[in-house]
Amino acid sequence: MKIQFDATQEYQLDAIRAVTDLFDGQPLKQEDSEINLSGEAQAGMFLSEEGLANRLLLDEEQILDNLRKIQETNGLTLSEQLEPLEFADTEGNPVCFPNFTVEMETGTGKTYVYLRSVYELNRLYGFKKFVIVVPSVAIREGVLKNLQITHEHFQTIYHREPCLFTVYDSAKVNQLRGFALSNAIQILVINIDAFSKDSGDSTEKKGKGNVINQTRETGNKPIEFIQKTRPIVIVDEPQNMETDIRKQAIARLHPLCTLRYSATPRNAYNVVYKLDPVKAFELGLVKQIGVLSVLEGNTANQAYIKVEGFRASTRSVSARLTIWVNLSNGAAKKTLTVKNGDDLFKLSNGRDSYREGFIINAIAPSEGYIEFANDIRVYQGKPQGALTDEILKQQIDDTVRRHIEKEVKYQPLGIKVLSVFFIDKVANYRDYDEQGNPIKGKYSLWFEAAFNKYQERPEYAELYPFTAESAHNGYFSQDKKGRFKDSSETRTSQDDNDAYALIMQEKERLLDPDEPLRFIFSHSALREGWDNPNVFQICTLNETASEMKKRQEIGRGLRLAVNRLGIRITDRPINHLTIIANESYQDYAASLQTEFEDAGIAFAKKTLKNERDKVTVRLIEENLEREWFMALWERIKARTRYQVHYDTQKLIESAAGQVKKLPEINRPKLTVIRSQFDISNKGIATTETGRRTVEVVGV
Secondary structure, three states: OOOOOOOOOHHHHHHHHHHHHHHOOOOOOOOOOOOOOOOOOOOOOOOOOOOOOOOOOOOHHHHHHHHHHHHHHOOOOOOOOOOOEEEEOOOOOEEEEOEEEEEEOOOOOHHHHHHHHHHHHHHHHOOOEEEEEEOOHHHHHHHHHHHHHHHHHHHHHOOOOOEEEEEOOHHHOOHHHHHHHOOOEEEEEEEHHHOOOOOOOOOOOOOOOOHHHOOOOOOOOOHHHHHOOOOEEEEEOHHHOOOHHHHHHHHOOOOOEEEEEEOOOOOOOOEEEEEOHHHHHHOOOOOEEEEEEEEEOOHHHHOOEEEEEEEEOOOOEEEEEEEEEEEOOEEEEEEEEEOOOOEHHHHOOOOHHHOOOOEEEEEEOOOOEEEEOOOOEEEOOEOEOOOOHHHHHHHHHHHHHHHHHHHHHHHHHOOOOEEEEEEOOHHHOEEEOOOOOEEEOHHHHHHHHHHHHHHOOHHHOOOOOOOHHHHEEEEOEEOOOOOEEOOOOOOOOHHHHHHHHHHHOOHHHHHOOOOOOOEEEEEOOOOOOOOOOOEEEEEEEOOOOOOOOHHHHHHOOOOOOEOOOOOEOOOOOOOEEEEEEOOOHHHHHHHHHHHHHHOOOOOOOOOOOOOOOOOOOOOOHHHHHOHHHHHHHHHHOOOOOOOOOOOHHHHHHHHHHHHHHOOOOOOOEEEEEEEEEEEEOOEEEEEEEEEEEEEOOOO
C-alpha cells in the first residue's frame, strides 16, 4: 500500500507559512557563494573545493519584525528579541544564530510540515542546504521513512525540483563533500550523538571523539563541509537536546538558523506557530480518547496500599505504607510514614482512588493491620489493590475483544486495526528454557487463549484466515545471542535503537490488511518517533511506575487512521483510541490534565471533581497547659481493670452461630468500566459510558 498525503490541510499550511514568512524580504534568487576548504596536509597537498552555501541577506531587525508580525497573526506572545543561542566553536570563535519554535501536537504531521517547509524555503528564497538533527536512531529511522514516502508527493507539488536526502554514516564521511558541492536541495539527517563528541586536533585525542570532528589527512574535518554551507538546521524533538554539550554541538554546525519542531518543547524560543493538544482534539485532527479501566470488583479496593512495617513507642504509633503518589512527571510508588488521622488522598497528591474514606482510623502493630475510615483493613504481608494476574489477563482479553469488534466494523471500509501492548518484562511475553530455546511467556499464552476464544464465536469465525500465533509479535532489544531482553526507558542502547528501527521500517506492511500481524508487544514504551495511524488500542500491562507520561503514551496512537489505499479517514466516530488501563479513568484523566497544565496549557476551569469538603481539626498546644484541660485529664487518665468469666461451650456455640450468619463468600470479581474523554479549553471531562462485572474463574 502507499500512504496518500493531503496537500491542502490549512493548519499545516499555516505552520509552513509561519516559518517561510520569517524571511520575508529575502531576495528570491540568491547568487551562488563560494566554499573554500583549504589546508596543508602532512603530504604537502592542498585542497580547494567550490560549492553552494545558504546566504541570508536580512539583518536581525528585519527578521525580528517578521517574527513579531507572525506571532501577532497567530495569537502568540510577541518576542522582545530573537533569543539567539551563542556558543564557541572548537576554535573558540563565537557562533550566534537565531532559533524558532513550531509546536505541534503528536499525530498532526509535524514531520510532513518541516519537510514541506524545506521545499517552500527553496521555492521562495533559493535555500538549498538543510540538516535535520534527531536525538536517537529510532527517530532518525522515522524521519528517513517520511522522506521516502513523501518524496513523490513533494516532487509532484514542486515540479520535480531536484532534492537529495542522505543519512549521515561515519564510515562514509566523503558523502559530506557531495552535500556541500551539490546544486540540488540537500537534506542531511544526522543523530546528535554522531557529532556531539569533539576530539579536537590533538593526535592523542584522535579516535576518542566523533569521526566527523576529527582532523583528516587533508588537514580538514568532515564537519567543515557542513559548516561552510551555513545550513538551516531542523531540530526534531529538541526537548531531548537541551544540554550544553548538545547545544554546542548544534552550534558547531554553523547554522543559518534553527527550526525546532516538538509537541512538548522544554524551551520554546521565538514561537512562530502553536497547535496544542486541546486545539488538535477540538478540530478533530487526532483521535478521540476513551479509557477502559479494569479494576477489582470493589472499586475502593483498587487503591494500592502495602503495609511495610510499624513503629510503636510509649508516646506514639506509626506505620510505613507504600502507595501510589501523583508527581509532576507521572505517578510513582512511594513509601511514607503515616499516623492516625492521615488522609491518603492528600498524601497521594489527590490520587482519585484514595478519595473515599482512606483516612487512618487505627494502627494495630500487634495484630499487624491498619484500618481506615471506610472500614477497610490492610494487613502487613497482604497488600491490597496490587496488580494481579487476573487483572492483567482481563486487560488482554478486553483489548482483543475491543480490537475484534472494531475490525468487524472497519474491515468493510478497508481499515486495518492495530493494538499495542506496553509490558513490564520481556520474559512475561517471551522467555527461554535452559537450552536457550524460546518459549512463550504468560502474556503470549493469555493473548492466544483470548484470540482463539473470540475467533471461535460464530460471528467472528470468518474474520481472520490466520492463527493467533501469527497475529502478534514483540519488538524488543536483543542480546548478542539474539535473545530478547528488557530495554531501559531512561537509557537508549544500540539494541533498543535496532528494535525501534525495525518497526519503523515496516509501517506499510503493518497497515496492509492482508498482513496477519495486528498486535504489537513492546517493553517499556515505543519512544517518540514511532506511531502508526491505525493504532486503535493501547494496553498498559505494567504495574511498576513508568517514566513515560500519559501524553507520550497516547501519542503512539493519536494519528488519524488510513484505509488500505493509504487515504486518511476523517470521520470522528471511526477515529477513537481506547486505552486499556489498570487504573480508574478518573486517575488517568487527572494525570493527563496535569501533564497538559505542566506543559503550559491553561484551562478555563477544571472539570475534574474536587475533594469533598472536610473539616480539619488541629492540635492547639497552649490548651495542654490550661486548668480546664488538666482537670479533664485527671478525670480520664485513671486505668481500669476488669475481669471476664465465660463458659467455653457457650462461647463455641455462639461463635459457630455467628459464623453461619456471615454472608456467602463469592468468587472474586473484576469491574470493567468504559469511559469517554472530552478534551476542551475547559479541561478534561470524563463520562462513564458502560460498566460490567467479570467473575474470576479458577480462584
